[in-house]
Amino acid sequence: MSLGFYNTHLPPHLRVLKDEIEGFARDFGLDFYETIFEVVDADDLNEIAAYGGFPTRYPHWSFGMQYEELKKGYEYGLSKIYEMVINNDPCYAYLMRCNHTVDQKLVMAHVYGHCDFFKNNAYFVHTTRKMMDEIANHAARIRHFVERFGEDEVESFMDRCMSIDDLIDIHSVAIKRRDDHPKYDFSPQATSEDSAEENTAPRFKAKPYMADYINPRGALKSEDEENKKATTARAAKFPEHPEKDVLLFLIEHAPMKNWQRDMLSIIRDEAYYFYPQGQTKILNEGWASFWHSTIMTQKVLDPSEVIDYADHHSGTMATSGRRLNPYKVGIELLRDVERRWNMGQFGAEWENCDDMDKKRTWDKKLGLGRQKIFEVRKIHSDITFIDTFLTPEFCKEYNLFSFNYQDPTKNYVIESREFQKVKQRLLFSLTNFGKPWIYVIDGNHRNRGELLLRHEHQGVDLKVDEARDVLANLQYIWSRPVHLETIGDGQSTVLSFDGTDHTQQATGGSDDANRKTAAKAR
């Protein structure tokens, strides 16, 4: 990789520190790809951060927006990026030139925690380790499109793609992705890249499946016709199952131009690369913080640096307002797990013990804690981590509460401190990144090739005005009307956009009515 205009060499005194800290990290059992530290100025760090860590990312105004936000935050003293690590082989990490030595040590130790996590956590198994190269390659392709089709055209299509970049299937880590080779072969139709009629999916012309039932079969049917019917029956139901990877569905079936399809698949590839980081924010930051804290206090810290270190460490751990700090929750929960497994506070015997005095002094001196947290970092995401290890005692000790929105007062209000309630809210906010679940239901809706999506309602309504704007973007890509089934105010609704008008139509009974019927049946 080339970082071009940044002058990033590690000065000698930092190189010594790096070797030292890397050694300690390995001694503790951390396992990581080679890690390259780049030293950059604050402004450059803001720039790199704006690009999600990749200086060579494709051009887009939203990165300029991010940059301006970061820069403002930095200049007003509100925020400062301390660390940035890139999941890649080799790993890249950035150090801010103006930081004090103690900060650099801390960041390095923290970085090795992340590098170990990237390499070993199950949710990262399928991420590419050559993302530096891929991102640069993506950018080159997109710059090529800009040259060919113009900045405005490419940018406005990119806006549409980015508006739906979260419509992927985040559980596909276990299920293999359909396109582990992201290169699509477009050669059969790729005669003229710009011809508008290319790729018009032929299946839209298929006859209605229901026709078979309505029109009795004639006695004389040509074999050809039989074949056609078989094809029709297959095509009528597509996708076969609700498809959460909306992007993949569009890439495979929407009538786009080739450069557009390529752009959408770039957006999708990058979304898949980044999503494990969102899925493991608490655990990953907790793990890295656990290790910077362990390495610093046990190995690296010079006595004269203790205060500066404590300052920085507590700065990172501080909870701003009453927001949950993932670093803090992560490190404390990991420490809790390590303590419990060291003392044997787990398993059926522990769970079934009702004697509080006995529990208070429970220590089987098993010493399994370290081994256990290494296992945790290997197999868990934030959701399974919280689901498995959050305890009522932890909630109480760290003052966690759940809150909810009160419609009449238009305010968020503390809802409960009850363990189950807190855990449920926390899991909900982590599930699917706290975003709605959207599926493709039918790509041949109403037999007119319209696209039907469904929002799997889980108690919270969509923000409708914004959903309409997203529908407009989907419609542009699909080029035929798109519909979204959802529930608003307890009422089943379909939001539609046909390229000109937005409509909203209530369907079936309301949720209440359904519930009443259900109640009656019982």
Add this chain to the structure above:
Amino acid sequence: MGQKIEQDLQRFRKLVRGKVKSDLSKYISRGEMIGKKGKDYVSIPLPSINLPQFRYGKKNSGGVGVGPGQPGQPLTQPQDGEGEPQAGDSPGGHILEVDLTMEELADIFGEELALPRIEPRGKKNVVTEKDKYTSIRSVGPESLRHFKRTFKRALQRQISAGSYDPLAPTVIPVREDKRYRAWKEVPKPDSVACVIYMMDVSGSMTDEQKEIVRIESFWIDTWIKRHYQGVETVYIIHDATAQEVDEHTFYNTRESGGTKISSAYELCNKIIDSRYPPSQWNVYAFHFSDGDNWGDDVPKCTELLSNTIIPKLNLFGYGQVESPYGSGEFYDHVHELVGDHENVVVSRIPDREAILGSIKEFLKTGR
């Protein structure tokens, strides 16, 4: 800073200017910019610039927080500007605020209203600058960084220092290399202006009418300041008598007395003569009232305007807000002066929707 982010930043700024421009009439009638004004810039909330995504609305939403408090207790906004007290991935999120320099805002405003640039009057050596960003400075806001010039400076410096390798041509601009776009400054003594705002604060003027005046004067200020090196503002309130006040008092005073407009005009004239001689200043005067005046006072007013004040001014603007109490007849008296003086503009401003048209009337003269 690399050239890449510079380009993305410029695209973003361009998008911002476009959004602000297309929403300008909304911003103007709501008076939205005014409360957001810093010293040299305005902060404009632009939630619409974010790309839309499927997300949850607020209803029934929630999350998890930390800290003290009993169930039922509202999570009030923290004092230190950290936004809503909720987990980062909870609904709501923060609203993007974008800073625009007053110059940028004035240019957007001028473009949208198709205003001619003001030609400062009188002096021979006046140079008016019609192009934007024509000059280059070594200091400035990052949003105006001129990439090519910066790059060129860096290249020159590196070549002369021998650190430029044509085989691996990387150019690293340092602070001294940075160059910024700037507006060419108009030569000194002619480029100063004074704007005198006069307002009737007698009982018949309502708060809403004062708000309209506030919005009008904000945009008039923004536009006039864009064309001069230095602009001073004077505020005069009057009922039956007039006095000079500061900006805050101007908008927050209510008197119960009658109305004698000539008192304000007399004071205005005195202030011009003593502090802003038209030989050195471009003087603007705007008067806002509900058109109610003591009948006896009218001849004195028109006499003062016609023969004494108007000849000293670049522009005299009379804006009449509609009041349920005022007679509104003063408008006709000023209107009679328009034929004889090309630097007089009158406009009616019945409501907020009329502000935009009224400002345009005032400023389209290019004076």
